Amino acid sequence: MEDNRVLTTALAQHLGQRVQVMGWLHRLRAMGGVNFLVLRDRAGIVQAVASHEAIAPLHGLLAESVLAINGIVVQEPQAPGGYELHDPHIEVITPVHEPTPFSLYKDRVRATLPVFLDHAVIGHRALERRAVLRLAAGVMAGFRATLAQRDFTEIQTPKLVASATESGANVFPVEYFGRTAYLAQSPQFYKQIMVGVFERVYEVGPVFRAEPHATTRHLNEYVSLDCEFGFIRDHFDVMAVLADVVRGILDYLKAHHAAELSLLNVTMPLLPAKIPHIFFPEAQQMLHDKFGVKNALGEPDLAPEHERILGEWAQKTYQSDFLFVTGYPMVKRPFYTHPNADDPRYSNSFDLLFRGLELVTGGQRLHKYEDYLAAAARFRYNVEAFKHYFEAFKFGMPPHGGFAIGMERFVTQLLGLDNLRQATLFPRDIHRLEP
Amino acid sequence: MEDNRVLTTALAQHLGQRVQVMGWLHRLRAMGGVNFLVLRDRAGIVQAVASHEAIAPLHGLLAESVLAINGIVVQEPQAPGGYELHDPHIEVITPVHEPTPFSLYKDRVRATLPVFLDHAVIGHRALERRAVLRLAAGVMAGFRATLAQRDFTEIQTPKLVASATESGANVFPVEYFGRTAYLAQSPQFYKQIMVGVFERVYEVGPVFRAEPHATTRHLNEYVSLDCEFGFIRDHFDVMAVLADVVRGILDYLKAHHAAELSLLNVTMPLLPAKIPHIFFPEAQQMLHDKFGVKNALGEPDLAPEHERILGEWAQKTYQSDFLFVTGYPMVKRPFYTHPNADDPRYSNSFDLLFRGLELVTGGQRLHKYEDYLAAAARFRYNVEAFKHYFEAFKFGMPPHGGFAIGMERFVTQLLGLDNLRQATLFPRDIHRLEP
Numbered sequence: 001m002e003d004n005r006v007l008t009t010a011l012a013q014h015l016g017q018r019v020q021v022m023g024w025l026h027r028l029r030a031m032g033g034v035n036f037l038v039l040r041d042r043a044g045i046v047q048a049v050a051s052h053e054a055i056a057p058l059h060g061l062l063a064e065s066v067l068a069i070n071g072i073v074v075q076e077p078q079a080p081g082g083y084e085l086h087d088p089h090i091e092v093i094t095p096v097h098e099p100t101p102f103s104l105y106k107d108r109v110r111a112t113l114p115v116f117l118d119h120a121v122i123g124h125r126a127l128e129r130r131a132v133l134r135l136a137a138g139v140m141a142g143f144r145a146t147l148a149q150r151d152f153t154e155i156q157t158p159k160l161v162a163s164a165t166e167s168g169a170n171v172f173p174v175e176y177f178g179r180t181a182y183l184a185q186s187p188q189f190y191k192q193i194m195v196g197v198f199e200r201v202y203e204v205g206p207v208f209r210a211e212p213h214a215t216t217r218h219l220n221e222y223v224s225l226d227c228e229f230g231f232i233r234d235h236f237d238v239m240a241v242l243a244d245v246v247r248g249i250l251d252y253l254k255a256h257h258a259a260e261l262s263l264l265n266v267t268m269p270l271l272p273a274k275i276p277h278i279f280f281p282e283a284q285q286m287l288h289d290k291f292g293v294k295n296a297l298g299e300p301d302l303a304p305e306h307e308r309i310l311g312e313w314a315q316k317t318y319q320s321d322f323l324f325v326t327g328y329p330m331v332k333r334p335f336y337t338h339p340n341a342d343d344p345r346y347s348n349s350f351d352l353l354f355r356g357l358e359l360v361t362g363g364q365r366l367h368k369y370e371d372y373l374a375a376a377a378r379f380r381y382n383v384e385a386f387k388h389y390f391e392a393f394k395f396g397m398p399p400h401g402g403f404a405i406g407m408e409r410f411v412t413q414l415l416g417l418d419n420l421r422q423a424t425l426f427p428r429d430i431h432r433l434e435p
Numbered sequence: 436m437e438d439n440r441v442l443t444t445a446l447a448q449h450l451g452q453r454v455q456v457m458g459w460l461h462r463l464r465a466m467g468g469v470n471f472l473v474l475r476d477r478a479g480i481v482q483a484v485a486s487h488e489a490i491a492p493l494h495g496l497l498a499e500s501v502l503a504i505n506g507i508v509v510q511e512p513q514a515p516g517g518y519e520l521h522d523p524h525i526e527v528i529t530p531v532h533e534p535t536p537f538s539l540y541k542d543r544v545r546a547t548l549p550v551f552l553d554h555a556v557i558g559h560r561a562l563e564r565r566a567v568l569r570l571a572a573g574v575m576a577g578f579r580a581t582l583a584q585r586d587f588t589e590i591q592t593p594k595l596v597a598s599a600t601e602s603g604a605n606v607f608p609v610e611y612f613g614r615t616a617y618l619a620q621s622p623q624f625y626k627q628i629m630v631g632v633f634e635r636v637y638e639v640g641p642v643f644r645a646e647p648h649a650t651t652r653h654l655n656e657y658v659s660l661d662c663e664f665g666f667i668r669d670h671f672d673v674m675a676v677l678a679d680v681v682r683g684i685l686d687y688l689k690a691h692h693a694a695e696l697s698l699l700n701v702t703m704p705l706l707p708a709k710i711p712h713i714f715f716p717e718a719q720q721m722l723h724d725k726f727g728v729k730n731a732l733g734e735p736d737l738a739p740e741h742e743r744i745l746g747e748w749a750q751k752t753y754q755s756d757f758l759f760v761t762g763y764p765m766v767k768r769p770f771y772t773h774p775n776a777d778d779p780r781y782s783n784s785f786d787l788l789f790r791g792l793e794l795v796t797g798g799q800r801l802h803k804y805e806d807y808l809a810a811a812a813r814f815r816y817n818v819e820a821f822k823h824y825f826e827a828f829k830f831g832m833p834p835h836g837g838f839a840i841g842m843e844r845f846v847t848q849l850l851g852l853d854n855l856r857q858a859t860l861f862p863r864d865i866h867r868l869e870p
Contacts, residue, residue, distance in 0.1 A: 005666065022666055024631075024831055042586065042634035064831040094802060096831045121823050122830045124632045133632070137589040151477065154572040156658045156842075158861050159594065159641050160607075160618075162868040172595075173610045174618065177647060177865050183595075183609065183618075190861070193870075196459075197559045197568070199477035205640060206594050212612060223591045231440065231457055367529060388556050388870030395557045396459055396499035396531045407591075426593050426625070430612050433597040435628075435823030 005068075009043040011083040014073045021046055021085070022093070024125065025065045027105040028058065037088070038080070038105065039069055044259075045127070047076075048085040057090045063104065064122070066094035113421060120426060121435050131260035132423055136223075136411050138257045139249050140204050143225045143405070146248030150241070152229065153198040156205065157190035159183055163385040170210045172220075183208035186404060191228040192336070192365060193392040195400045200229040204407075214429045216419040217304075217357070219408070221428040228402030235338075235348040235364045238401040239324055242352060242360060243275050246322065249410070264415055269321035269355070276314055277324035280346065283310055300332040304357075311356025326350045335375040338364035338401070348401070354413045362403025369393040440503075444478040446518040449508045456481055456520065457528070459560065460500045462540040463493065472523070473515070473540065474504055479694075480562070482511075483520035492525045498539065499557070501529035548856060555861060556870050566695035567858055570688060571658075571846050573695075575639050577687025578660045578840070581680050587664065588633040591640065592625035594618055598820040605645045607655075618643035621839060626663040627771070627800060628827040630835045635664040639842075649864045651854040652739075652792070654843070656863040663837030670773075670783040670799045673836040674759055677787060677795060678710050681757065684845070699850055704756035704790065711749055712759035715781065718745055735767040739792075746791025761785045770810040773799035773836070783836070789848045797838025804828040 006019040023041030035050045037058075048071050058065070071085030101119045102111040104126045109116060116123050124130055144154070160181045164171045172183040186207050194201045207224040227245065232238060250271060253261060261268070278286070283306075287296035291309050302310070302325065314323035327346040330339055340346040349363025366372055372393050376383050383390070411423035421427040426435055441454040458476030470485045472493075483506050493500070506520030536554045537546040539561045544551060551558050559565055579589070595616045599606045607618040622638050629636045642659040662680065667673060685706060688696060696703070713721070718741075722731035726744050737745070737760065749758035762781040765774055775781040784798025801807055807828050811818050818825070846858035856862040861870055 022833070042588075066831045066833045093833055094831050096829070098829060100830055119826065121628050121826045122631065124629075130632050133590070134588060136591075140589060140591075141583070148576070153477075153569060154575060155568070155860060156571075156575075156639075156641065158656055158863055160643070160656050160863050160868065172616075175608045175610075176868065177645075179868075181607075181868055193556050194559075196557065197565050204591075206591065208595070210612075221593055221595050391554065391556045391870075394531070394533060395535055396501045396529050398457070398501045398528055425590060428593055428595050433595065433611060433614075433616055435826075 007043040008039065008041050008046040008081060011046060011073045011081070015075060015083075016073060018070060018072050019085075020068055020070045022068045023066070025058070025061070025063050025067055025096075027063060028055070030055075037069075037090075039067060040125070040127070045080050046083065046085060047079045047081075048088040048090075050088050050090070054088050054090060057092050060097070061092065062096045062099055064100060064125070065092060065096040067091065068093055113419060117421060117427065117432065118435075124425075127263060131263045132411065132415065132417075133425060134260050135253060135257055135264075135414070136407060136423065136425075138253045138260075139407055139410050140223070140225070141256070142249035142252030143204065143245060144202070145252060146245050147200075147202045147227060149248075150200065150244070152200040152202045152227070153194075155187075155191065155194050155198075155201050155203050157184070157187040157194075157203060159206065159208070172208050172210045183210075185209055186224060187226050188334075188336070188404075189386075189389040191226055191402060192397070192400065193389065195228050195230045196392050196395070196397055199231065199398075202227045212430055214431060216421075217409070219420055219424060219427050219429055222409075222420075222424070223407035225405040225407055225410075226402065227404075228400060230398040230400040232364060232399050232401050234341075234399075235326065235350055235362070235401055238362050238364065238403060239275070239277065239326075239350055239352075242362060242403050243322075245405075246275075246352075247271060266415055269414065270315065270319050271322060272318060272320045275322045275324055275352075276318040276320055277326050277350070278310070280325055280327045280329065283325050286313070300329040302351075307353050307358060308356040311353050314353070315355075321355050323353045324350050325353065333363070335379045335381065336365045336372070338366050338399075352403075354410070355416075357409070357413055359409055359413060360403050360405045362401065364399065364401035367393065367397045367399050442478040443474065443476050443481040443516060446481060446508045446516070446520075450510060450518075451508060453505060453507050454520075455503055455505045457503045458501070460493070460496070460498050460502055460531075462498060463490070465490075472504075472525075474502060475560070475562070480515050481518065481520060482514045482516075483523040483525075485523050485525070489523050489525060492527050495532070496527065497531045497534055499535060499560070500527060500531040502526065503528055548854060552856060552862065552867065553870075559860075562698060566698045567846065567850065567852075568860060569695050570692055570699075570849070571842060571858060571860075573688045573692045574684050574842055574845050575658070575660070576691070577684035578639065578680060579637070580687060581683025582635075582637045582662060584683075585635065585676070585679070587635040587637045587662070588629075590622075590626065590629050590633075590636045590638050592619070592622040592629075592638060594641065594643070607643050607645045618645075620644055621659060622661050623769075623771070623839075624821075624824040626661055626837060627832070627835065628824065630663050630665045631827050631830070631832055634666065634833075637662045647865055649866060651856075652844070654855055654859060654862050654864055657844075657855075657859070658842035660840040660842050660845075661837065662839075663835060665833040665835040667799060667834050667836050669776075669834075670761065670785055670797070670836055673797050673799065673838060674710070674712065674761075674785055674787075677797060677838050678757075680840075681710075681787075682706060701850055704849065705750065705754050706757060707753060707755045710757045710759055710787075711753040711755055712761050712785070713745070715760055715762045715764065718760050721748070735764040737786075742788050742793060743791040746788050749788070750790075756790050758788045759785050760788065768798070770814045770816070771800045771807070773801050773834075787838075789845070790851075792844070792848055794844055794848060795838050795840045797836065799834065799836035802828065802832045802834050 026038040026040040071088035076084040287293040352360035461475040506523035511519040722728040787795035
């Protein structure tokens, strides 16, 4: 069917010729004697100007009918894309007889979020919505391209695991041939193990968090962009690679998704040559001294409101939409976190804030077998459950670290969306398991 | 740590210079006064020739200790890689005190499969093993590159679903906030839905099959390379894209993984300009007439033995390690399969055999809403469970089709391995959920 087909974005090359386009009836406007018909394909949209007779095949049909239109390409500055089809012959490939639950042709989808999500199956066809999802694809491609260039190897680790990855809580149990398996909360253990094989690894895949809350910033299944590598000095080496990755993703979007960025009016983030960083206790001190935040000091973590203030500060002070907060207290970090050599209350870990929201968590991990045994004892973990993970350390691991970027969260912050669900294909939360 | 580091495969550029390499102690051989020490990094291996005094830091340490070695690069045709390090200074980064469960330095790992799998965490460090996993990464990259070039968009669909994808059987139930969710058996429904958005989509991700058997050709979790696209004539358009994908993957491996292909002595498959195809009933007739197979005729599917015979036949007759079998009987195909317009007993579906094993299943799907309603009624499916999937068809879908390649199966057949588990990072079966 594709043989004689021309995409709507390639019409300039066929000016004056009769061509065939195929796609969905985006909109039909009958203006008395003359009718304007907009067709949408994977590339864009084109308007056809049709007589009453020409649209006869569309009698009784509604938007989203699948059509092939044969017409002559005419330049028309007023038309979307700058070209129009004249003297169209319309062939109906698949008719549609029911109205869509909300209009798909408008600049912005006008449906409440629950209604949109209930009908996301077709709602994603709106130009605005599919641009968001294409940018998500660009984020994944930019992530992979940046790391592949740096000699990282892709891995795909199991999502069915025998025990919880990070802690016993918030895991989904799976009935697995008469025993209980769990869905992996992250590829953390496996990506560390694979540093012993490839030194540098990355993974793009689903992770599962059974957190029983429904917020605008959390989902129970999301796509994690994971990275881990060896032979580092400390977490600053990890932050350097992460900065390269962020820059690599943004450059990829600019190079490959200019149309989507433009359609969505995206303001590209401020990203200076060096992303600024601030040590956790100094961030707290500043929140207290400079911003009059009452409850900042002494807490083991930053509240969302603190992150927001720090984000604004970095933007004003460093012209940066990104800010590293380094050295979070050990007490709030998982057991495999490497402590700061100078002050073991603090860790060699970091968060990367993007426009005042935590986008990435990362850091240096423990790499010595005896440190893992000690950490497991301190946390009173059952060492048997970790025996395979620990085996990697028994047999020699270099100093290493890594990070995980929430893919949908990156898109949400980049586009300034209110809710992570707007950047997620088919979101999963405590109330929603469909579509 | 990386600043002054040279990879073992880059020594030729440093001939006569003192350089630092880092990696794992692959092997240490003490030959009286002189000692040969092999170091492994992510790129390859290098031998260092050390005096008794030089290896003093290794006293009491075993293979897999992580080291930095400072030495002078000397050409030595006898040494692996053609270069050696002389006058080495050894620094121990992470010591190892226990012997590995099996040797990692030999050409082939000599452990039974169960023992290997129990210790795959370190077993994958063997050069042979990691080459297999790097080829797996190459298969994924080649798949993506081929489709991205053809205007396909990447999607990541949910793995937690409200009902079984293909049939009620063989799904893993998940405890999901007081109700039961299931693990997706395939992204089939979602990739079809997304044809309505992007026309052409692909996904690389895990799929879950709760089949309670343990064979050499099946696993309960594997990586599926999925593809789906619209505006096709029939399944032959799908086969053409699949042929491009297979060629694209093999070309990618040749271009980017020549070292791994060579290390594993891979015989690249015979792939003629056009992959041969045979219509299902004709394949059965030939099995009966030409190869004397007793139980071939009238069955609705091919047995593994039949596939093997057909594979050999295609190799001899067409110099092809690939063979399409087209038009499997409708009765054995899922409800969304499109029938053959001329003879509705047969379907517009196909399998691709690779060296006599089913590697890919694909075909044209139904695209009309009323056909889905009829199929659901015929199969006595609960339409409510499919309402989101069916909504995509209610609002206009073009003729479309697609396929799914089992990633580990591709690697298994390419390398001539006996067991899918040998091409899987950490396999999951009825008996195994670890590591």
